[in-house]
Amino acid sequence: MLSADADSGLREGESFLAELAADLTEDGRFGIRHVRVSESAVTVTNEAGAIILNVPIADLEEAKNASLVSGGRLVLRTKSHEDIVAASYSLTRAQAFGELARGIQQLAKGEEFNVNLVQQKIRCDKCGRLLPEKDGVCPNCINRGKTMLRLGSFLKPYKKKAILLGVYATGSTALALLPPKIQGEILDAFNAGNREIGPLMQMVGLWALVLVGLASIQVLSGRLNTWLGSNLASDLRTTTYRAIEFLNLNYFDKKPVGAIASRVTQDTDRVWFFLVDGLPFLVINGMMLVAVAAMIFSINWLLAIMILAPIPLVAFISVKVWKPISNLFFRTSQKMARVHMHLNESLMGIRVVKAFAKEDNEYAKFKTRSEELRNANIKADQTWHTAFGGMTLCVTLGTVIHWAVGGTMLYRGQLTFGEFYMIHAYLGMVYGPLQWFASVNNWFSRAMAGAERIFEILDTKPESALDGGDVRKITGQVEFRDVRFGYDKSNPVINGVSFTAKEGEMIGLVGHSGAGKSTTINLVSRFYEPDQGQILIDGIDYRELDLRSYRNQIGIVLQEPFLFNGTIADNIKYGNPDATMEQVMEAAKAANAHDFVLMKSDGYDTMVGERGARMSGGEKQRISIARAILHDPKILILDEATSSVDVETERKIQEAIQRLIAGRTTFAIAHRLSTLRNADRLLVLDRGKVVEEGTHEELMDRKGRFYDLVQTQSAVNEIIGIGTV
Amino acid sequence: MxxxxxxxxxxxxxxxxxxxxxxxxxxxxxxxxxxxxxxxxxxxxxxxxxxxxxxxxxxxxxxxxxxxxxxxxYLNGVVHKVLSTKTEFGSTYWHVITDRGEKEFITQSLQENAQWLSPDYLLIIDVDGNRFEIPNISGLDEKSKQILSVTV
Structure with a gap:
């Protein structure tokens, strides 16, 4: 360990290449230590900025991120074999320090410092809150007005209906104000000594008409609102789904499928729920509040001020109480989920439970969880009833004030009996809905956050040039010209690969896991494009080709074939929906699938189940081969197509594959090296580079990397007794 | 040895x-x-x-x-005191004092990330996977216990 002469640990004219803050001190307490890396040294400073460690790069042999429990440490190994712990950190910083260690290692080896220290954002820059998804949207800081406006743009196709809905809302508010007014008029007429039945009946008739009108508007507006909200949600859902289909695969690498799927389902549901239930509630009751306040003010402003005074109190309590209560109900739902989880688990594992005679233990666990649910339920419901009681008291407070103050005014003749009654009726119309305003705010927040997450997908750049570019029939010659690629650009997985696959040639890709085999076929499929170098198809850079047309000429048979829920025939003609039944059967015969399909009760109409669950592994494999045969691709990708099936099925699949590859340029990956005997050429990959190339025999004679791989596999197979390669 | x-x-x-x-x-x-x-x-x-x-x-x-x-x-933190918790938008923000000093951290899905190892022993895992233990809840001060009872 060396101490630094300069304050910064830098040499003259030198700058830092990277700087990271570790969040643990040398004695394991929470605190900040700054680790800075320059071309010449690794320097660590404490919170006061004093250098506590300075290790020259020239002295280093290795740098690594040593994993610990709940954290890690940056260990620098010197050429004299000392291990220096440069910094300790929690898991929050471990990933970044892993990258930094890689960068220091590069410097120690005399390579260029090339790391990616940009971490995915997990907290909001503005408010510091945790984001629900990494690099996602902060539900607290979204511009709700802007999001609402953008959501409104989806209303464009339904503009007239939206306006009509607004008219209905205004109409129903106006009509709802009339009955108390009519009732007040009747009472005032009675008080004035009027005992004629005719005018009374006229007023009651008017009242009945208003009620019919109000009910009609409510029915129409409810129906229209449901139609509009559902259409809007459906448009959002399909637009989002369409956008997801064309997202670059990088996006799927970063986000879990569940999180992406929830954008289409949960987020659109939240928006839908708000549009159908929340928004109308807010608009109608908001308008009602204003209108009622105006009516009461028009009758008597002093009384209005007094009886509306508790409104802010009700609103305040509603906001304050809603959160803890919703937390309690959230807890109840969590406890319910625990009960469900235990129930599912114990029922699915009932054989194991019985075999070990552990019924009593499972019962005890279930009872505990059930009691936890009971307690959470009691607490939530009791709190809810207590809070609701308090709220009801506040609500009735307005009425009590009205009876006290308004009653006095009535006695003193400052208010007519009709006016007194009208105010009483109006109060009932506003205080009730006020209790729910706070929950509407919550729906609104959730809906806007959901909408924002949807817009995030819509705004993500789609795959390059899906349409556009050269549409041409390819012959199938594939050339890699010094291709370099990394899923994370600082960490290349393919590192300068060059080869040419001639039209109709079968290329076997061989290597340890992580050697770059799957990445090579991902690049051929153009799921990703090279960071450097070119991939040429028939001598043309494939980025100039129309992506859709290019993909139409590629066929893929995966290790775990994916079948869609539908019939066997639907799955075989997935790539060619217009294929005839004869063509489907022809492909199935070539794939050795025809016979087993016929043995099924519904033949080609047999439903394969979700992800093909009702088919065996070998059946799924042959259906997927038939699908590829019918698709008639020029370039074919086989990824370990014969693993995990019995010998007879494997023979049938091999036969099918031989028919499939005839006349097509084929890239095949197989861990069982014997299955690649028929390949025209094998490329042995190691750490992203082609290290050997030749036929199976040539490579065996050469006794190089491939030979070693075969020997290792033979030894392993002998041990586990599945025969030698 | x-x-x-x-x-x-x-x-x-x-x-x-x-x-x-x-x-x-x-x-x-x-x-x-x-x-x-x-x-x-x-x-x-x-x-x-x-x-x-x-x-x-x-x-x-x-x-x-x-x-x-x-x-x-072992870089787990042992919680000695819970100063505050705040739950917003499905995330819980914790402010605690541990054997390694004062710390703020965030958890999500408390159902999975707050594990009761015994009725008195709670293990909390934050969003980054860092672990915080409360091995003796009944030994905590009253305010910490009250906050915990509302939060988990």
Missing amino acids: HLFYAPEGRLRLTMDNRSYVEVVLAWASPLTYPGKYLSFLDGKGKEIFMVTDPVVELAPEVWSVAQGELQRR
Whole structure:
């Protein structure tokens, strides 16, 4: 360990290449230590900025991120074999320090410092809150007005209906104000000594008409609102789904499928729920509040001020109480989920439970969880009833004030009996809905956050040039010209690969896991494009080709074939929906699938189940081969197509594959090296580079990397007794 | 048995005329049996031996070195006091005092990330996977207990 002469640990004219803050001190307490890396040294400073460690790069042999429990440490190994712990950190910083260690290692080896220290954002820059998804949207800081406006743009196709809905809302508010007014008029007429039945009946008739009108508007507006909200949600859902289909695969690498799927389902549901239930509630009751306040003010402003005074109190309590209560109900739902989880688990594992005679233990666990649910339920419901009681008291407070103050005014003749009654009726119309305003705010927040997450997908750049570019029939010659690629650009997985696959040639890709085999076929499929170098198809850079047309000429048979829920025939003609039944059967015969399909009760109409669950592994494999045969691709990708099936099925699949590859340029990956005997050429990959190339025999004679791989596999197979390669 | 650092930073064990470099110490069951079942592993992760009760079975000088190494390896925080928690938008923001000092951290899905190891022992895992233990809830101050009862 060396101490630094300069304050910064830098040499003259030198700058830092990277700087990271570790969040643990040398004695394991929470605190900040700054680790800075320059071309010449690794320097660590404490919170006061004093250098506590300075290790020259020239002295280093290795740098690594040593994993610990709940954290890690940056260990620098010197050429004299000392291990220096440069910094300790929690898991929050471990990933970044892993990258930094890689960068220091590069410097120690005399390579260029090339790391990616940009971490995915997990907290909001503005408010510091945790984001629900990494690099996602902060539900607290979204511009709700802007999001609402953008959501409104989806209303464009339904503009007239939206306006009509607004008219209905205004109409129903106006009509709802009339009955108390009519009732007040009747009472005032009675008080004035009027005992004629005719005018009374006229007023009651008017009242009945208003009620019919109000009910009609409510029915129409409810129906229209449901139609509009559902259409809007459906448009959002399909637009989002369409956008997801064309997202670059990088996006799927970063986000879990569940999180992406929830954008289409949960987020659109939240928006839908708000549009159908929340928004109308807010608009109608908001308008009602204003209108009622105006009516009461028009009758008597002093009384209005007094009886509306508790409104802010009700609103305040509603906001304050809603959160803890919703937390309690959230807890109840969590406890319910625990009960469900235990129930599912114990029922699915009932054989194991019985075999070990552990019924009593499972019962005890279930009872505990059930009691936890009971307690959470009691607490939530009791709190809810207590809070609701308090709220009801506040609500009735307005009425009590009205009876006290308004009653006095009535006695003193400052208010007519009709006016007194009208105010009483109006109060009932506003205080009730006020209790729910706070929950509407919550729906609104959730809906806007959901909408924002949807817009995030819509705004993500789609795959390059899906349409556009050269549409041409390819012959199938594939050339890699010094291709370099990394899923994370600082960490290349393919590192300068060059080869040419001639039209109709079968290329076997061989290597340890992580050697770059799957990445090579991902690049051929153009799921990703090279960071450097070119991939040429028939001598043309494939980025100039129309992506859709290019993909139409590629066929893929995966290790775990994916079948869609539908019939066997639907799955075989997935790539060619217009294929005839004869063509489907022809492909199935070539794939050795025809016979087993016929043995099924519904033949080609047999439903394969979700992800093909009702088919065996070998059946799924042959259906997927038939699908590829019918698709008639020029370039074919086989990824370990014969693993995990019995010998007879494997023979049938091999036969099918031989028919499939005839006349097509084929890239095949197989861990069982014997299955690649028929390949025209094998490329042995190691750490992203082609290290050997030749036929199976040539490579065996050469006794190089491939030979070693075969020997290792033979030894392993002998041990586990599945025969030698 | 001799446990020491040689060269600096690398734990080494010599016993029965054999020497093991880059020794790693690991608790076999740190949550259920804290302080028991300590395993000594060699540089390849293969167990050299295990002691059931290190305080009793290891020589004081060996235990002293082992304790230092364990302190460095296990970075879990033991919560002594819960100052506050706030739940918003499905995330819970914690402010606590631990054996390693004051700390703020965030958890999501408390159902999965707050695990009751016993009625009095809570393990909390934050969004980054960092672990915070509360081994004796009944021993906490009243305010901490009250906050915990509302939060988890």
